[in-house]
Amino acid sequence: MTSQTESAPGSPARAVIQIPILLLGSLVRHVVLVPGKQRGEYVAHVREANDPLIEAMIEEALKEPDDSPRDYDLKPRFVLDYEDFRNAPHGELHSILDYFARGSTSKLKNDQRLRVRHEQVSSKTVVSNRRGKAPPRKSDDPVTWFFDKTHSDEANNADAKQRIMVLYDHDPYFRALVKRVSDDEASRERFARIAGACEGGVVLAINDHEIDREKSDSGERGDLALKWFRDSVDLCFKGVDPDRSVVIVSSDALRKCGLRISERGAVESCVNDIVGMIQSGDFNLPDMQGRFRHLVVVFREPGALYINLAEKKGCVTFGPNCDRHAQMHPAAYGRVPGKFTSMVTSVVRELCWTLDGKAPLDIEGALRMGVAAYNYHYDAGFMESRGDDASPFDDYIDMLGPARRASLMKSYEDAKEEYMLTCVSFSWGSAGSTWSRLDRIDEDFDGKLIEIVQYGLEEAFKEPQSFSRHNFKPPALITVPYSKYGSMKLVDPDEIERFSSLAKLLDKYLWTDNWSMPLSIAVFGAPGSGKSFAVKQIIARISPDRRSEPLVFNLAQFASIDHLTGAFHKVQDMALFSQEVPLVVFDEFDADFDGRPLGWLKYFLAPMQDGIFRGKEADYRVGRAIFLFAGGTSSSFDEFNASPGAQLQNQEENEEAKRVKLPDFVSRLRGHLDVAGVNPVKSADGTIAPIDRMLLLRRAILLRSSLERNAKEIFRKTRAGLQFANIHEDLIRAFLHASNYVHGSRSMEAIVQMSRFIDGHYVPTSLPMEELLRTHVDAKSFMAEIGGWR
Incomplete structure (x- = not known):
């Protein structure tokens, strides 16, 4: 790293620490067509292949606000100059934008967002903004260009060993370059020496791609994606410090490797699939994990999974209250690319922050930042509240910049539910070991049930945490995630x-x-x-x-x-x-x-x-x-x-x-x-199972829902968005521990409907007479839970 001093006019000087980053990114020229003022008119915005977006995203993500307490700024110095390679063969990524409803719960017709309607990679140049004669080509061969530039940097910079290497596998044109290096033994060994010298960290990012459609000489077809994954690991992590080595891969890329990974199911199923993949001898991850320590899987759904292979633990991070329906239905609500890139950028930012070794590497925090930033990015859409000179590329660049981080901090201070995150931690031992999200509920399970009924599920499983405005990372406020289907x-x-x-x-x-x-x-x-x-x-x-x-x-x-x-x-x-x-x-x-x-x-x-x-x-x-x-x-x-x-x-x-x-x-x-009902399960021989924790939870959630529908007068607003149900705790226990409800959840609702509330209080004397109570529940066992009625 090198240091220099810069200052804005009228502000105290702060040191600028330059971090060398060896970024092998996309070689695709990006063309975005934005609707114009006239019907059928589109305005083209072009970003050349020699100007990768991820470079600008990383640079913006490292910036700090003017009121930062640090006396220095981090600034990347990218080793490779893609300007040298501007005329090399590359494809074009075409994105056509259009207006869509902001989200699935949006009621206003004019509440729209600019998002991607159609996107594809083309080998033909459709739109050009080049003026005049192009500069002469400085390199005909991308592999030669890469090695020449890297050798020059090593020879001229004493801090080359402090650099961070990012291999961003994003498109087939870039992939062909890497494949050439991997297939040639001399080039592969030379590449390994370069990667091994990057003591700041190495990131291998493999996005979704279609290489499994190609044919190999050996006749392999479905195994090609898996082979590419293994070859990439072999190429990048030979002789690299595993503690600062990160593999980021999309779940779809792993699925194309033939791996069974659940989609849109329970968190437990997803984690068990990934852990099973790690423990599987077919995938050979045990052989690879000695080369890298950190594995990140980015899901098509809004979220990501992190696994520390050395410690056999990890976590799933996602936003349970974000508009997942809109994000999963691009035909109706449009697409907003950038999820995978936001994760990569956030991890690189974390590597830069921890280069001095004073702070441990926090991949979990980096993923929370990436997930929250993308959810905000999706909700805002492109070119929101920008001037006529706005570019859709600015929205990518600003995704993790200081302005966007400040907006997210404000959202956390305002407790906006759509940006609240859950981070479910887990660990595993021997093969076949299981875990449950309910493991996170503390020993006072009975107290948690009462909280669910009185304050609601969201509040009961929310634990406010403080966060630092310095190097802000969104905290995980929701301890036990839930799935919402309507009400x-x-x-x-x-x-x-x-x-x-x-x-x-x-x-x-x-x-x-x-x-x-x-x-x-x-x-x-x-x-x-x-x-x-x-x-x-x-x-x-x-x-x-x-x-x-x-x-x-x-x-x-x-x-x-x-x-x-x-x-x-x-x-x-x-x-x-x-x-x-x-x-x-x-x-x-x-x-x-x-x-x-x-x-x-x-x-x-x-x-x-x-x-x-x-x-x-x-x-x-x-x-x-x-x-x-x-x-x-x-x-x-x-x-x-x-x-x-x-x-x-x-x-x-x-x-x-x-x-x-x-x-x-x-x-x-x-x-x-x-x-599932509200009564204990009865087996074929008539045996009734005991009331377990899951049944108690189900009853607590249903009781809260029934109170919201049939006992509105007992609710009190304690703060914005929080409704407290004024129901006696003994009465809650009676509902939860009832031996049997004669007519299932209908009986629970009937008892609430027949009750008479006293000055907005739901207390034991609010219950209907015992003769009516017996119609729906075992009155004797029900009343035994209420103090003074035993």
């Missing part, structure tokens, strides 16, 4: 996985116009578990601007086939005259009909398979629709599928199953969901 909040990993799986299926159907047949799903659960409500909340999450109400038909009330035909006609009318896909709920579809169990099933086969139902005069087409079959007699899909006779217990039961068309009906289902 439902889930913390059970198994339940989140089930909901997520169905949500992905519904999401695909709603966004696949050529899926012309109805989508059939079945939902099961104990009576009162809220089966139809659960699916409505899933649809509310994936289609938040949906306006139409579901069509609900209770088959237990149908007396003839004509009633079902009339129901299908209503579905057809809605499909024809509404722009939304109808949601059709067939409640108690497993009811008896015509003297047979499951007698209705055979009448659904044609509509489910071909979208056609028979009327009195002809056959009619239903159109696109979501058929939700809500069971009334079975509490789970397995129980439904086993009755009658699906398990082939004897020939008579097997024949009965065929007569009622149970196998045919099940084969037409494309998904199912088992909804």
Whole structure:
């Protein structure tokens, strides 16, 4: 590192510490087309390949505000001058911007953001802003150019060993350069010497790419992406200090390596997949981890995972309250590239900050900064509140700059939920070891349950933390993440996985116009578990601007086939005259009909398979629709599928199953969901499981939700956005530890509705008389939890 002194006019002089950075970045020329003032008009903004965006992003990220307490500034000195290579062959990245709704919850039509509608890499030059004759080419060969420049820097700079190396694998043109080095033994050894001399740290960043479509000489196809990953590690980390070596890779790139990594599921599933990948002998990460210590996986979803391979621990960082729906649906809300680059920039910033060795490397903090900065970047869109001379590239450059960090600090001070982060830590030992987010709840579990009911789930799992304005990194305020589906909040990993799986299926159907047949799903659960409500909340999450109400038909009330035909006609009318896909709920579809169990099933086969139902005069087409079959007699899909006779217990039961068309009906289902209830699980032999922590949590969350709907008068606003439920703690314990609710969650809600509140207080004397209470709960055990009533 070199030091010099600079100062702005009228301000005290501060030392400037230059940090040499050897950045091998993109060789793509970026062309962005921005809508002009006239309809159909676009203005082109061009950034040449010899001016990589990531260089400017790193330089801006290292800047400090004028009121910084430091007496020095960090400034990168990039070893490679891409100006020397401006006329080398490269591709073009074309981005077309357009206006989109700000987010899925935005109510104002004029609340729009400028985001990317279409993006692709081209080998042809479409837009040019070059004027006059281009300067002569200084290097015909990129590999020779790289080695010549690096050798020159080593010879002329005494601080070369302090430099940081960043290999940013972003596009196929740059990748071809690196492949040439990797394939030649002499070049590979020379590259390894250069990387080994970078004592400041080495970062290998591998973004999503399509190399698995290429063919290799050995005939390998699907393994090419995995081979590229291993070759890149071998190239970059030979002889490098592993403590300051970081691999940043996108989850999609790993998926293309053939690795199974969950998408949009529970955090636990994702972590178990990654840990399993590390422990797998097929991936050979155990052989690689001796060369680098830190692994970062950037997800397509808003977040990233960090693993310290040496200490066998890590964390998942994401924003549970950010508008994930908008970020995951570019067709409706547009794309904002830059997530991966923000993570890379933030990690490089952390390496620069810790070069003097006085502070430990904090990759977790760097990722929190990268995630929060990108979420802010997405929400703002491009060229927001900028002048006529604005450029969309400025938004990339400012993503982690001092102005944006100041805005994020203000958001934390104002407790804006959309920028609050969770950072779930975990560790692992032997293969097959598991962990749960609930491990983070302290020993006072009972006190946490009371907090959930009185203050809400968000507040109960939020722990305010102080943060330093100097080298600001957003703190992780949410200790236990939850998933939100409409008005439902889930913390059970198994339940989140089930909901997520169905949500992905519904999401695909709603966004696949050529899926012309109805989508059939079945939902099961104990009576009162809220089966139809659960699916409505899933649809509310994936289609938040949906306006139409579901069509609900209770088959237990149908007396003839004509009633079902009339129901299908209503579905057809809605499909024809509404722009939304109808949601059709067939409640108690497993009811008896015509003297047979499951007698209705055979009448659904044609509509489910071909979208056609028979009327009195002809056959009619239903159109696109979501058929939700809500069971009334079975509490789970397995129980439904086993009755009658699906398990082939004897020939008579097997024949009965065929007569009622149970196998045919099940084969037409494309998904199912088992909804957990509020009562302990009962096994096949009648044994009732004890009330566990997860059931207590589920009851606490449902009780809070029921109070919000039916006991508004007991709520008090304690501060902006925080509603305190004035309910007695003994009463909370009675609700949570009830031995059984006769009608499931309906019973819990009924007790709240029948209660009479005293001056805005929900106290034991608010409960209905014991005779009414017995209708919904074991009154004796319920009242035993209340002090003075035992």
